[in-house]
Amino acid sequence: MTTDPALHPGEAPTAFLDVRDLRIHFPTDDGLVKSVDGLSFQLEKGRTLGIVGESGSGKSVTSLGIMGLHTVGQYGRGKARISGEIWLDGKELMTADPDEVRRLRGREMAMIFQDPLSAMHPYFTIGHQITEAYLVHNSGADKKTARKRAVELLDRVGIPQPDRRVDDYPHQFSGGMRQRAMIAMALVNNPELLIADEPTTALDVTVQAQILDLIRDLQKEFGSAVIVITHDLGVVAELADDILVMYGGRCVERGPAEKVFYEPQHPYTWGLLGSMPRIDREQTERLIPVKGSPPSLINVPSGCAFNPRCPYADLPAGGVTRTERPELRRVLGGSPAAAGGGGHWSACHLPQEERTRIWTEEIAPKL
Amino acid sequence: MFAYIVRRLFAVIVMLLVVILVTFGIFFAIPKFTGSDPALMYVGKQADPAAIEGIRQKLGLGKPILEQFWNFVTGLFTGRDYVSTGDSVHCPAPCFGYSFRHESPIWPELTSRLPVTLSLAGGACVLWVTGGVLTGVVSALKRGTVWDRTAMTVALSGVSLPIYFTALLSLAVFKYKLGWVGGEYTSFADDPGSWFGGLILPWVTLAFLYAAMYARLTRATMLEVLGEDYIRTARAKGLAEPVVIGKHAMRSTMTPILTVLGMDLGALVGGAILTETAFSLPGLGQAAVAAINERDLPMILGVTLITASAVVFANLVVDLLYAVIDPRVRLS
Amino acid sequence: MTIPAQQANDGPEALLTVEGLVKHFPITKGLLRRQVGAVQAVDGLTFDVRNGETLGVVGESGCGKSTMGRLITRLLEPTGGRVTFQGKDISHLGVAGMRPLRRDIQMIFQDPYSSLNPRHTVGTIVGAPFKLQGITPEGGVKKDVQRLLELVGLSPEHYNRYPHEFSGGQRQRIGIARALALNPKLVVADEPVSALDVSIQAQVVNLLDDLQDELGLTYVIIAHDLSVIRHVSDRIAVMYLGKLVELTDRTSLYTKPMHPYTKALLSAVPVPDPKRRTKRERILLKGDVPSPISPPSGCRFHTRCWKATEVCTTQEPPLVALEPGHQVACHHPENAPGGAGQAAVAG
CATH class of the missing domain: 3.40.50.300 (P-loop containing nucleotide triphosphate hydrolases)
Structure with a gap:
């Protein structure tokens, strides 16, 4: 062939x-x-x-x-x-x-984008943006589970103190951290x-x-x-x-x-x-x-x-x-x-x- | 956040002082330098010299300009007495001035007219924000279609048509020809039904003008926001389109709309002069027109002061709302 | 490009000398614009640029390399220190004082899209330096501009076209032609190829190379791309948070870097060689570059350095030559001759 x-x-x-x-x-x-x-x-x-x-x-x-x-x-x-x-x-x-x-x-199928600063909504917390991706595909899940999942993933991608940083806004993260958070967001539903x-x-x-x-x-x-x-x-x-x-x-x-x-x-x-x-x-x-x-x-x-x-x-x-x-x-x-x-x-x-x-x-x- | 509010409040106080200073300057300091006599304007041309002298004394026009300003400012907070030989009038706090033409303090007159203006501005605002923003969003989503072109053409005419034209046209059609609406202004407390009936035409007329501007602004902003990377991210997450538009895109679109809204509302509190005149609404705008015609300077000064303060306060509200919407403002 | 023999500093052939160069951008706050701090963009640089060489300046974002470029071309005025060009102190010259020197020092910018005025023709853009200096070249401006266009690989017929008609690579050539109009001695290029596609990058790199040979130019090339820097430079300065951490010739820098930061930086670059992926040992630095508003005490790199000790947090290491022509600012340098790690402290 x-x-x-x-x-x-x-x-x-x-x-x-x-x-x-x-x-x-x-x-x-x-x-x-x-x-x-x-x-x-x-x-x-x-x-x-x-x-x-x-x-x-x-x-x-x-x-x-x-x-x-x-x-x-x-x-x-x-x-x-x-x-x-x-x-x-x-x-x-x-x-x-x-x-x-x-x-x-x-x-x-999930996607990671080039510029994590412009690819995240400036008005919502990192945690909100991750849980949103989780909740839209897990209609049974409550917010608490979603938040736990977000913290767990932030921890996995190497964000220090994830339980605290989850409530930060994108502009409070450094460039590398933002890309990590973006990856966490993409991976939230495996x-x-x-x-x-x-x-x-x-x-x-x-x-x-x-x-x-x-x-x-x-x-x-x-x-x-x-x-x-x-x-x-x-x-x-x-x-x-x-x-x-x-x-x-x-x-x-x-x-x-x-x-x-x-x-x-x-x-x-x-x-x-x-x-x-x-x-x-x-x-x-x-x-x-x-x-x-x-x-x-x-x-x-x-x-x-x-x-x-x-x-x-x-x-x-x-x-x-x-x-x-x-x-x-x-x-x-x-x-x-x-x-x-x-x-x-x-x-x-x-x-x-x-x-x-x-x-x-x-x-x-x-x- | 707390520091931000304190800073904004401090700025408001400074701004208000500037407003008072400028207003005072226009009405008292500039005539002094140009050589015209404010007292003359206060009483009218035909007044006899004794009356003019009395006014001059009451207003303290002979005193240094700084002292005059001080009396004016303290009057706003504590009230003041206008005293001349053999005559004295009291103007209770807040003393925005005393109309010698009508022989009454300005403040009660202003407060009686304020609800009319607020009713007009508030109702129209609700109409134009919902109408304008909705039209703008739909136009943005249906860019280039018949709907978009029609809406934007109507919006363009709305922006370009003078309000006295639309006002008189709507009066002629809906009030005199069809007789659907009409009646005098009635306060809301007296009869909500006729309050609504009396205001619906002015509301629609005023809202038509503003809705047109807001539709164009919303459309442009929405189109810009829809091109943002974070909107693509929201879609890539699998969010449904209504959520993408209604939550992610709208949140960013609101920022410029709020800015303009704050300024517009502030300015309207000073009276939608043309609308109030056309519909014979006894609001601040109408009072301003009447005062200008009668050369009732203290009244003009009072309206100016209220308008300027309203703009300043509206901006404060907008600034605080910014902080609520945009964390970058709140946290920096 | 040839690598000049390693020479001691401050040789007689230095075209440009920089001593203790500092640039702080004040941060103001409140109604009264009170200064509450400063971005320490460039904080004490000392180096020289030798006649005919290419000095590469490399570092990550926020290291101050672009500010440095603007300081030595005097688009910015330094807060402290001295810039000497051909023996003349130009640190605080005004616009008029700099005008004659603008012929000798030119700059090429990163973005070929925003650095050319879209309303001017290529002829006007490239001919602008003549007009600004009030010079009429032999044979007229037009003829000379067309010669320049040919020199950078464009066609003389492009004289009457507008920038938007050109691709990114061609626009960068226009920018280069403009920089070369007055026969400069020193050309400072700030990220000259980073906005271009790989295949176009190579064209521009080769062009810069040829022009240097042909016109005997001296280059300072600022870039974040270590591969490009390795290819174009004779000597390389590595910057971190407003400081020079290492300065040496290209071979020593890439084969035996002494500063841990340089070593980490080199190991971090992805190598286009799939077989090496499993073999190589990579030094992963922790975290991001700290803010230049409040840089770390002592050695600015100590927060991310795996070799950092007590002394690094308190004492700033001076930039010293551990080998002839190889300057490093580190208390615990790598690849140092005869375990000279502590010698650096004494120096």
């Missing part, structure tokens, strides 16, 4: 989270913004998927789409258009009743899918390390499926079992973390690795940047979205025309797919041998 297994609509899901051919388009005055344009991936419980991409790659919109938050609140305006399938634990969310999806939010959207981008380095540690520990403890969305390759390398690289609303490469870092098969992934200054080694060479700017999501190039910036676009592409979209293809050879990882995939017209050659001979030695 060399094409994407996810492209068989309607069939039973093959994983705990199975996203198939997800498309999310936003009509705007300037035209249709194709934020996500045919994205598929699978994720099992107990594993972490890192979605990497630059601004405008569609990584954040993907997470909102899974949560069903892409249209909620789009009052009156031209609503986002979504298509594809999202299977969570055997249920298809796209065709489900919106109210049913709402009841899954915060209970089976969700099976946790999505962290740039969870440490707004934090200082030393605090970021604490939070990454916390997320890793909690995942071990709760055994949930975790999606970490970030632009920082360091963060995915720390957390992710599998990596999905997004560009122009599509997946260009996906596979186990070590494969993507050590045997990347897409010129854009090479570009990301080459652009990144390294902290772990002395570099005397210049960085190898990707030329040009990210594509407009309104006029996405008809062929490969990366084509205009690709330094290898002139190489013979094995008989395909440039205007054709490259589909995700399994990278042949090497070890079979790791459990739940689904193997190593990349979407590039270049023949695989050619890409392997370029990586090992031209790119890797310079990094």
Whole structure:
């Protein structure tokens, strides 16, 4: 099988989270913004998927789409258009009743946001905001139980004196504490899918390390499926079992973390690795940047979205025309797919041998 | 929190003193420098020189300006006597002044008119806040739809139409043509039914103007709040949309509305001059108009003082409400 | 960029010298604006910037690195201490006194979106320094602006366009062109790439690199990203709560950091190498950075330091050279030559 297994609509899901051919388009005055344009991936419980991409790659919109938050609140305006399938634990969310999806939010799937200061309501106490998330999904529970649960979770995420701090307001917490409280809020109902959207981008380095540690520990403890969305390759390398690289609303490469870092098969992934200054080694060479700017999501190039910036676009592409979209293809050879990882995939017209050659001979030695 | 209240109260006292100082300055100090004679204005042009001299003595216009101010301020708290050779009138505390035109202290006149104005302002306020905020919220939620455009067009006309136009139009239609409502102002204590009947038209007219402004303000604020990250968080928790809007979004939307409401209410206590005149309501605004026509300076001064104080107090209430709503104000 | 040989401080080639630099922002309260405290943003910095080098300044939020940048470019006036540029004391020069020096000292800002006036064309923006200084370059302003645009990798045809027509990376290039208009000697860049995407970051980093080689510029680059700092800097200053805690060349800093804070900072950065995740030993600091309004006594880092002892809470460690060219302010330094931990106290 060399094409994407996810492209068989309607069939039973093959994983705990199975996203198939997800498309999310936003009509705007300037035209249709194709934020996500045919994205598929699978994720099992107990594993972490890192979605990497630059601004405008569609990584954040993907997470909102899974949560069903892409249209909620789009009052009156031209609503986002979504298509594809999202299977969570055997249920298809796209065709489900919106109210049913709402009841899954915060209970089976929860989310951590980038900036904990703006993501918490300034007028309610931390405790109130956590118990609210608990009470909405546990209609039988009373406030006392909910508060106990909030204190318990604040303690678990490492807030000192949780029984006192539970009554504080967000502005009384430091940045790192706030992100801990945000994580406590997301975990209050033991969700099976946790999505962290740039969870440490707004934090200082030393605090970021604490939070990454916390997320890793909690995942071990709760055994949930975790999606970490970030632009920082360091963060995915720390957390992710599998990596999905997004560009122009599509997946260009996906596979186990070590494969993507050590045997990347897409010129854009090479570009990301080459652009990144390294902290772990002395570099005397210049960085190898990707030329040009990210594509407009309104006029996405008809062929490969990366084509205009690709330094290898002139190489013979094995008989395909440039205007054709490259589909995700399994990278042949090497070890079979790791459990739940689904193997190593990349979407590039270049023949695989050619890409392997370029990586090992031209790119890797310079990094 | 306690320190905050004390600080705000202290600020109110300072503000009130400033208000008194400025009002006093306008009516007594400036005429002194410009050379016009306040006494002349107090009695009218046709008064004989003896009367003018009497007024001058009663008001102590010959005394230094600071002493005059002191007498004025103490009069507010203890009452004062206006004495001239062979004549004396007593003005009991709180002495806001003495109308020589009507030969009576100002304060009882003000207090008798205050309930009318408060009834008008209070009732209209309830109407415009509910109407304006609801319209604004619905418009924000249905942005770009026919409802939104219609509501905002009506709101725009409400803001632009002068009140004497809407007032006279509604009078013509509902009172004289249809005869649905009408009657004189009756105090609430006497007959709640006719109190309501007499005020409903002024309420609606006044509320229409303000509701329009509040609808636009609410819509803009609500749209801004709906784009906040914490609203997305509330949804991500699985809260139902009515809770997200009614609890999380409304709480933040109320802050700017409160600010404007405090100022508007304060100003209205001084009398909705046009509304009261158009509907012949015996409120403070009407009194102010009458006093201006009659050049009854002490009355004008009294109304000004009441209005300014009302604004100051309304702002105090708003500040305290802020502290209740926003913990960052309370705890800093 | 080459790493200059390690030299003793205050070498003759210092372009900019900073001694005991202090900046406190007063906090006032009440009606009378009584001063109740101060944000001790920068509290006693001493270092120099050598001709032709890149000095990297790194630290977490609230460490005062941006304030420092604004002080040495004299966008802010220091509360205390001295800034000397080419032998001239510029600490308290007024607007007029600074004007001729504005040619030599330029600044590049973090946000390429808000630092360019949206109503001005690129030509006006890049040409503004000429106008401000009343200079007409050879061949006219327009020609020189177009030369600058080409220098930073934009097209001369962009002269009549507006900032909003450009991407973030291109805007940062416009900002760089403006900074270079008057042939400055010193360029202070405050987080020049942190608002940019990874692939664009590399373009700008390379551009700064090339310009330095071509024009012989001296850089002070302020950033929170330790990877970027490692790549661009010759020497690096690490700041914590308004103080310099360590100052040395890049190799020593990253291979044998002496200050525990530097060590923790380096170990905290996520490394883009999944195999190392299990192997590496990470020093997790407790809590957040304390407030610069009431910094801890003694060594400001003692509240989060795992090596802190009694002396750290009472005595402030001075910044001393434990090795030639490697200055540290710590009572118990790591990687110190011959167990010189106590020597620092004496020094």
